[in-house]
Amino acid sequence: MRKAFAGSAGLLMLAIAAQFFLAASGAFDTAPIDESFQPHRMLGYGILLLALLLTVYAAVARMPGRIIGRCGLVVGLGLLQPVIAAIANAIEDSGDGSNAGQLVFGLHGLNGLVMMAVVGTIVRAAREAARSTPPARTGAGSAPADGPADLTRPAP
């Protein structure tokens, strides 16, 4: 199961990378903002849900506290993303002529980078955890289970 966790964390990483792609392609779309960013928004909710599930799973499985904590941090930062966007839009709409809204919106991108970095450390820690777990079903001395994490394990 720890391998599944490590795999899910890797998936989260890919999803966040895809978020940057969708944000950039949305910005160059000519359709109204509401539609251009629809895929970005949907994937954002997906990322939040996946991060929440990872946190709950890590807690239930009693994984190391730092993994649980970092998963929780990703949830927290993920919740911040739509909030930053909403606040930036509100400032923009208030139309005070300054570019404060744009500056606040910049935080949305920075926060995304931080999320990616945190997920990176989770993936690394999860892979280590998966590696250190003794094989559950295979008996001692049998062939190593499949999965990239096992390739680095010394041969028996």
Added chain:
Amino acid sequence: MTTAQWIVTDLVVALLSVGSWFATAVSAALRRPRLALGLLIASVVIAVARVGTVAMLAGRGWWFVEEKVLLGLPMLGAAGLAAVLIAGPRLRALQRAPGDGVPAGGIVALFTVGYAALAGLLVTSLAGYPLTWPTALITISLVAAASMLTARVVAGEGEQPEGVGTAPVASPLLARRRFFTLAGGAVVVGAGGAGVGLLFRPSEALVTGGGPGPSHGGHMMMTSVADLRGARTPAPGGTVRRHVLTAQTGSVRLPTGRDLDAWTYNGRVPGPAIIATEGDLVDVTLRNLDVEDGVTLHWHGYDVPCGEDGVPGLTQDPVAPGAEFRYRFRADQVGTYWYHTHQASHPNVRRGLYGTLVVKPRAVGDELDLTLPVHTFDDVVVVGDRDEPTAHSAPVGAPVRLRLVNTDSAPHRLALVGTPFRVAAVDGRDLNEPGELAEVGLRLAAGGRYDLVFVMPEHPVGLVLDGAGEYAVRLRPDDATGDFDAPDISGWPDLDLLEYGAPATLPFDPDAADRHFTMVLDRGLALVDGRPAYAQTVNGRAHPAIPDQLVAAGDVVRFTVVNRGLETHPWHLHGHPVLILSRNGTSSTGSPLLMDTFDVRPGEVWEVAFHATNPGIWMNHCHNLPHADQGMMLRLAYDGVTTPFGDAHSTHG
């Protein structure tokens, strides 16, 4: 500070509170007592500040704070107090004599405050107003569950060395833990189960606004909207204005040579201008060539009989490809209006299914009379039928009328440069004694109209749109060649229509209201057509789950429209203009102001009223069409009127 600024400030303080409590908990768990104590003090200070921001918002209206006062702050206060009492003394002791760190109970208590703070924020942004029992119970259940899970992790980490071997029953610690587990589990399951169970309670189908309920029994004759049709003949002296509008898809070439992939009436954008004189009969046959979604014609702002209103699933069936529908009504109401499809109006109006309807008085009109709908196709702005600045000429001294129509879903800001002018009419209805204006910005709501009038001066006049830096429309005196650059209008003050013009006798007495409905606009989790979504909501619900508003013919009806969110909502009631009474508690002091689309900006509270003299079942919705599509629409039904179209409660905007 404005209410919107307080909403954002409160949001930021709430976010800080969440971050600060979690930081306290994490630093306590990581055995950094000095940092944890500092953060704990900061968290308490922020909590007190939060009480302040909520109190400020409460002054603007209970709608803005209900869930915070009844759930968010009590939860935060209770959890925070427990955490301070449990973890506080220990953290202080650790400053003086470093020891083992904060015990598990203290860490769990600190995390629980974080969960409570986060839950309060989520309730504000996902559930909003009104606070319901399911929301409160599910929230409490989730906070308790998160807290128990944390306890499990923290306890697990702490006791791993002990492992097996100890006698579990004998230990008082374990007995106490078992008690907490059972009690916590009971809260989680009980509150969560009750909350989810209550979600499935059937919702009310209609609200009466304090007036009598629907009349039942055999004496009441039920009227079908299908029978509420317009006149078939013009008034004496009027003529019949016959049009055939064919909805079609295809490419439209704009004057600059740009091709638009548009959906149109008669292959052009905007659709044919329908112009009538007071008393004429407007007779329009709508045909659909190939618009698969189906189309209709809704006469925006024109108080036609309900059967002519063009709302699919409510006043008619959508006109499918190959089908047609004939609209007939008497043009008794002078002014600037527009028409558009109401079938899948988002995104089909944006694609080009719109046009203008202008009814002129029988008396001689203005010499130059221009109707200028402003429409945005993707990134192309089309004013009138042109996507480039246009020029017109008029003799010096000639009366000029510019009819500005916003056919987009967002407001536009306009300014007229080069001459003093008056706003003669708003949403087609004349103002009383409008004063002369210069150097003001005019904010035009989505769907709204302004008639600007002036006398042609000896120099050019220009219309600036959204601070584009150039004139969208230029007017030159005959034979003149002189020109001038568009000024920057961003610093010009906006005209406040509530203070413009002179008071006059009101068309009805808004103080003698028979019914009063409150609509709180926000975003939140709700079902839109049966699917869960982050919807645009009215009183926490989205179409078609928003209860119908019931009125009786002859009622004077008041609306309080509150915008709790951070987006602008142009509110549009079909079939009736509303009289604007006040905004944010400040009464209208100018001309009686009748509007069919009024912008309720973030944090604003509008009081409006209308006289229910046009029987039918009417849409009452946000005219930011994507918002309507995301759930922000409901129906206003006259007692005794039924519809044979569509299924009982769902209407397609």
